[in-house]
Amino acid sequence: MGIVGQLLTLPLAPVRGFGWVVRQVTEVAEREYYDPAPVYAALRSLEEELMSGRIGQAEFDRREDELLDRLDEIERFRRGAAP
Template identity: 70%
Template sequence: MGLVGQLLTFPLAPLRGTNWVLQQVLETAEREYYDPAPVRAALSELERQLLNGDITEEEFDRREDELLAEFTWRTEQQRRLNS
């Protein structure tokens, strides 16, 4: 962009800056939302509950299936974001 183009679009600089900040916030929020780490922690806690006898084997199986489905979905979404 030449000098004239820069001068003519100078008033739009705050909008470009705001757009960049919003894009960074969105990308960070998506990375955190799709992070599979909380699901891993929930699976560990679920296993601890089973070993302590706090839940039955059937309850463990049901909740484990739900968490594994969530883990798979988050992992796929995170992979999509990184590509």
């Protein structure tokens, strides 16, 4: 793009900058949301709760299923499938 093109599109610079910021924030949010480490930590903590007797088997099974479903969602996302 030449200097004339840059001058003509200069008023759109804030819009392009805002779009870039939105893309960056979205990428960081997706990386954090689809990080499996917190889910694995929650599974370890859940097992500790079961072993110590703070929760029963039924509660453990329910919460474990939720966490395993979350890991499945993360795996689908990482393979490129839509959530």
